Amino acid sequence: MLIWIIFALMTGAAIFALLWPLGRGRALAFADVADARSLYRSQLGEIDRDLGRRLIGPAEAEAARAEAARRLLRASGDESGPEGETESSLRRRRASSALALSCVPLLALLVYGAYGSPGRPDEPLAARLQADSSRQDFALALARIETHLAANPTDGKGWSVVAPVYMRQGRYDDAATAFAQAIRHGEASAEAHAGLGEARTLAAGGVVTAAARTSFADALRMDAKNARARFFLAIGQEQDGDATGAAEALRTLLGEAPADAPWAQAVRQRLARLDAEKAGGLASLAPADQQAAIRAMVDGLAARLQAGGGSLPEWTRLIRSQVVLGDKAAAREALALARTRLAQDAAAAAALDALAEELALKETAP
Structure with a gap:
């Protein structure tokens, strides 16, 4: 209601607002007529006083009364209305008023009937959100969180x-930044480190980079079962060419x-997939092709480690x-x-020395 x-x-x-300009001119015209009539009566009184004091003669008084009457007629127009108001203009003004009185409500009802919901009861925003949480403006909520951060x-x-949220949206760089900030500011956990590693991996197109491996290692230090x-x-092991080790890790x-x-x-x-590749991969190749495939995997690992990072197990596997x-x-x-x-890492340096001794590489090592 x-x-x-x-x-x-x-x-x-x-x-x-529409009728005010239409009626205002007539009101002002009537006000002008009233003022003119008041002036006319004042002039007639003054003529009578001059005639009584014999300042003017009867003929002059009559002429003055006629002139005052002419002025009144010019100010008030004719008996039909204000000055300039004709019968046709009066009809037009009345028609405009009737049109405004009828069309404005009718137009409003038509527009509301077409685009509104007259039969729908009132329902506060809070009740709508509580009834159907999926209608919440997710983008607005995310924008508010980002503004807060x-x-x-x-x-x-x-x-x-x-x-x-960034991970689900495919914004992997933003997700990596958010996980790193969460860890830096007191929300460090195995899941946060693992999430950071996954974001870095996906941002690199699925390659388990050195930075991602560091994050996964941090996660396992906090929770060895993560x-x-x-x-x-395990995917990283597969990418390094250790398909057997990757399969074993996944099986465990x-x-x-x-x-x-x-x-x-x-x-x-x-x-x-790993088992299928192993069954139909290297085993089905000729010895020369097997050697080429193994070399390609080793060269891929070497190229990745030379580009940056690398843990002691990775370097050991490559060497x-x-x-x-x-x-x-x-x-x-x-x-x-x-x-270099x-x-x-003193422990890593000692392990590399032992590896060089084992593989007979020590004599040429710096």
């Missing part, structure tokens, strides 16, 4: 909330998975593979580079 009262008031205001960049909880970190590290992960683990199916599919392939020169170069990259 309240909405109709509001509509009636709005319609009345619109009609008043821009003003409060140390809110680790806020970063941990928005990071998975499935996400173990899964992506699958054996420890709960029966209702949502990620178990993805592990099964990856493991099945051993190069020695097995008979390329001791490349193994020595890899050993030297590994020592891991110079700050």
Whole structure:
């Protein structure tokens, strides 16, 4: 009922705005006529006073009265209305008023009937959102969180909330930044580190980079059973050419998975593909082709490690593979580079020395 009262008031205001200019001119004209008549009576009184004092004669008084009457007629027009008001103009003004009184409400009703919902009851916004949460403006909510984080960049909880959202939207660089901020500002957990590693991997097109491996290693230090970190590290092993090790890691992960683990199916599919490649891959190749395939995988690992990063197990795997392939020169170069990259890690340096001794590379190592 309240909405109709509001509509009636709005319609009345619109009609008043249209009729006001139409009626205002006539009101002003009547005011001018009243002033003219008052002046006419004043002039007649003054003529009578002059005649009584014998300042003018009867003929002059009559002429003055006629002149005053003519002035009154010029000011008031004729008896039909104000000056300039004719019968046709009066009809037009009345027709305009009637048109405004009828068309404005009718037009308002037609527009509301076409685009409004007259039969729908009032329902507050809070009730609509509570009844159907899917109608919430997700983009607006995300924008509010981002605005909050821009003003409060140390809110680790806020970063941990928005990071998975970025992941679902495919904004992997933003997700990596959000996970890193959450970890930096007090929300460090195994899942946060694993999420950071996954975001870095997906941002690199699915390549498990050195930075991603560091994040997964941090996750496993906090939770040795973290499935996400173990899964992506197995993918990293596969990318390094260690398909057997990757398959074994996935098989172990699958054996420890709960029966209702949502990620178990993805592990099964990856493991099945590895087994299929192993059965129909190197085993089906001629010895020369097998050697070429192994060399290609080793060269791929070498190229990735030379580009940056690399852990001690990765460098160890590369150096051993190069020695097995008979390329001791490349193994020595890899050993030297590994020592440079891991110079700050005393344990890694000692392990590299032991590896050089074992593989007979020590005599040429720097």
